[in-house]
Amino acid sequence: MLRRNSVVPALGILLAITVACTNKKAVNPLANVGSKQPDKVLFDRAMDAMKHNRFDVARMTLQTLINTYPDSEFIARAKLAEGDSWYAEGGSASLAQAEQDYRDFQTFFPNMPEAAEAQLKIANIQYQQMEKSDRDYTHAKRAEDEYRNLIMQYPDNPKLVKEGKRRLLEVQEVLADREFNIGRFYCLRQSYPASIARLQTLVEKYPLYSRADEALYLLGQNYEGQIAQLRSRPVCTAANVPPGCVGRETDKANYLAVLTKQAASAYSQIITRYPVMDHADEAKKRLAALHQPIPRPTKAAVAQNRAEEESRKEASTYERLMGVVKKGPDVSQAAKVGEPPLVDPTPVAGPDVIKNTMRQAMGPAGGEKSLTGEIVNSGTPPPNEPAPRSDATLATPPNGSPFTRSNTNVDPNELKPTAPDPNDLKPAAPDPNELKPTGTPAEAAAAPPVQVNEIQPGQTSSGNGAVASSSSSAELASDKDISSSKKKKKKGLKKVVAF
Numbered sequence: 289m290l291r292r293n294s295v296v297p298a299l300g301i302l303l304a305i306t307v308a309c310t311n312k313k314a315v316n317p318l319a320n321v322g323s324k325q326p327d328k329v330l331f332d333r334a335m336d337a338m339k340h341n342r343f344d345v346a347r348m349t350l351q352t353l354i355n356t357y358p359d360s361e362f363i364a365r366a367k368l369a370e371g372d373s374w375y376a377e378g379g380s381a382s383l384a385q386a387e388q389d390y391r392d393f394q395t396f397f398p399n400m401p402e403a404a405e406a407q408l409k410i411a412n413i414q415y416q417q418m419e420k421s422d423r424d425y426t427h428a429k430r431a432e433d434e435y436r437n438l439i440m441q442y443p444d445n446p447k448l449v450k451e452g453k454r455r456l457l458e459v460q461e462v463l464a465d466r467e468f469n470i471g472r473f474y475c476l477r478q479s480y481p482a483s484i485a486r487l488q489t490l491v492e493k494y495p496l497y498s499r500a501d502e503a504l505y506l507l508g509q510n511y512e513g514q515i516a517q518l519r520s521r522p523v524c525t526a527a528n529v530p531p532g533c534v535g536r537e538t539d540k541a542n543y544l545a546v547l548t549k550q551a552a553s554a555y556s557q558i559i560t561r562y563p564v565m566d567h568a569d570e571a572k573k574r575l576a577a578l579h580q581p582i583p584r585p586t587k588a589a590v591a592q593n594r595a596e597e598e599s600r601k602e603a604s605t606y607e608r609l610m611g612v613v614k615k616g617p618d619v620s621q622a623a624k625v626g627e628p629p630l631v632d633p634t635p636v637a638g639p640d641v642i643k644n645t646m647r648q649a650m651g652p653a654g655g656e657k658s659l660t661g662e663i664v665n666s667g668t669p670p671p672n673e674p675a676p677r678s679d680a681t682l683a684t685p686p687n688g689s690p691f692t693r694s695n696t697n698v699d700p701n702e703l704k705p706t707a708p709d710p711n712d713l714k715p716a717a718p719d720p721n722e723l724k725p726t727g728t729p730a731e732a733a734a735a736p737p738v739q740v741n742e743i744q745p746g747q748t749s750s751g752n753g754a755v756a757s758s759s760s761s762a763e764l765a766s767d768k769d770i771s772s773s774k775k776k777k778k779k780g781l782k783k784v785v786a787f
Contacts, residue, residue, distance in 0.1 A: 327353055327357040327361075330352060331350075331362045334369060335369070338372070347373050347374075364400060367396070368389075371390045372386075387410050391410065401445070405448065408438055410434050411431055411438055415458075418616060420462075421462050421466040429463065432459045432460060432463065435452045435456040439452050453628055454624065457496060457622050457628050464494035465617075467486055467490040468487070468497070470486050471486035471487040471490065471503065475506055475513075484510050485640070488507065490503050491503055493629065496623045501567040501571075502567055511550045512551050521540075523536065524536075539650070545649075552580035559571055559582065559583050559585055560589060561589060561593070563593055564594050584764045586763045588763070596625055599625045600623060601620045603620045
C-alpha cells in the first residue's frame, strides 16, 4: 500500500517535467487560436520582425505566407500587416505603398471589421503629409475626403468614427484658413466680388472655423467697400456720359439698399451665431452706423459658441517657435466639439455675386422678362342668356338708342307715347303732423354688447401672445450672459509670463 502511494506522486512529477520540456503554444490574439501550424509560425515571425523594426524581413515573411498558403486563415491578417509595415516605415514612397495595400484589403475583405481601420489609416496617411494653409492643399483635401468616407461608410464603429471626426475638424481648420487668406488678399486689392465669393463659401462650408467671425466681418467690409465705390460714381446723363457712371438715381438707390442689406446680414450673423467671439461688439457698431436693427442671440447660441471656444487650445511659445521650421500646419485652434460638415455646399463664384446683386437691385423686370396672367371670375360659368325674341323691347343705352342715326327722317306713322292723364292718382305729400322717431338711425340700431371671451377682429389672443412673448424673451440671452461667456485675452507681459 505504501509502495503504491509513492508511485503516484512520482508519476505526477514525471508528467509535469515532460510537459515543461515541450514547446509552448504561441497564442495569436488576432486569430484567437493556439496552433503550431506552419502558416501560424510564419505570421508570428513577421510580427516579431515588425516589433524590432525589421520591416523588409517582415514583408518577405508575409509574402511567403500569402504565396505558400493561399487558403490560410491568416491571409487577411497578413495583407493588413503588410500595409502596416509600409505605414510604420514612413516616407513618401512607403506611405504610398501602404495606402495601396490598405485599398487592396478593402477590396478583397470589405466585410471584415478591420476594413474601417484600413480606411482610417488611409486618411491618416494624407493627414501626415498635409502642409501649411499657404502651401499646397492637395493632401489636406484628400484627407478631408477620406475622413468623410470613414464617417459615412462605417458608422457602426463609434471609436474610429470619433477619431475621424476629430481629425476632420483639424483638416477643415487648415482648408478654411486657406480660403480666409485668399479672401482677405482679394479684399486688400479691392476685388470685392472675388473676396465675397471666397468668404461666403467659407462661412457656409466651415462654420466651426476659429476665425469665422472675422470672415463674416470682412464680408461685411466688402459690401461697405462696394457702397463707398458706388456713392463716388456719378449718375449717367444723356448729354454727358462720364466713364464708370451709374444709370439713374433710382437704380443707384436700389443698389445701395441691396448692398446695405447684405452687409447688415453678414454683421447680424456674427451676433446670432458667434456672440462670444471677438468681432461681435464691432458688428453691433457697424449695424448702428448702417441704421440697421441689432439682433439678440439666443441662450442656446451663446452656450454653443462658448463650448466651441472653450474646446480650442492656445499654442504654446515652444509650439510657435517649432511652427516656423515645421512642415505641417498648426491645428491647435481647431474646435473639439460639434459635428463637422460632411457635404460641401455649392461654391459661390465671383460673377454670380455680381449677377445676384443686379437681380435684387433691378427686380424681376430689370433682369428677366416674365409674363404673368390673371384669372378673372374663376369658378363655374354663369347660365346662358335666353334667345332674343322679335316682340322683346330693346334696352336703350344711356347715350341713346343703338340704332339711332343722325340723318334719318322722322316717320309720321311712328307710334309715340301718349301724354300723362291729369286724372291719374298721385301719391299725397307727407303730413307735417306725422310722428317720427327721435335720434339718428345709427343711434336707433345699437351695436350688440362686446363679449369678454370673444376675440375681436384684428386682435390676437392676449393669453397666447403673453406666453409667446415670455418664452421668446426667456430664450434670448441677456448682456450679462454674453459678457460672462467671452474669453478674457492676455495683455502686456501676461502674454509672455504664464503666471
